Amino acid sequence: AQSVSQHNHHVILSEAASLELGCNYSYGGTVNLFWYVQYPGQHLQLLLKYFSGDPLVKGIKGFEAEFIKSKFSFNLRKPSVQWSDTAEYFCAVTRYSGAGSYQLTFGKGTKLSVIP
């Protein structure tokens, strides 16, 4: 069964520090990869997505992610975090669920706390 693993449960950084959140998936076929962010008390918002092409994907709010097929990874990065980046981050992968449908499978999430 396909799974999505996020290595860190909780990351604490100071403002201006660089961020890298790990995500690995287990799926042998073609994948679509996503990072969603959930700010406290809010819904999931799409940060960025990879479907094909350039494996370095740029998203909103200065985030980027790199798809490394050989490592089955899609790590999220930001060179300099801000206090407003405090949120929970979810990696997700599409998987084929039959009848022409694809659905997202989420990792368990990584909480990011940024200290001013």
Add this chain to the structure above:
Amino acid sequence: DSGVTQTPKHLITATGQRVTLRCSPRSGDLSVYWYQQSLDQGLQFLIQYYNGEERAKGNILERFSAQQFPDLHSELNLSSLELGDSALYFCASSVGTGARGLNTIYFGEGSWLTVV
């Protein structure tokens, strides 16, 4: 604002009771997805409907059911509620069936269910 509307935002009910959560997808979206988010299980896919028909089933309990109506809104029915059903229930929508490369899934703000 994602355009996906969920009601109610908060709900407190007793064990053994039944509740209905409602979702209106984004205008033009035909697919509706339900997810459950709890502290121990993370984000779990429950079920997907496309244009009124069930398309995919995830980790949905037999006590739970859903449907999508002709106007494309969806309802998630939770019955014989247990304490462990307390969670945040997200509805999401997309244009199509979530097929690779074509659809981004947008999430509503969620319905907080507390079972006491």
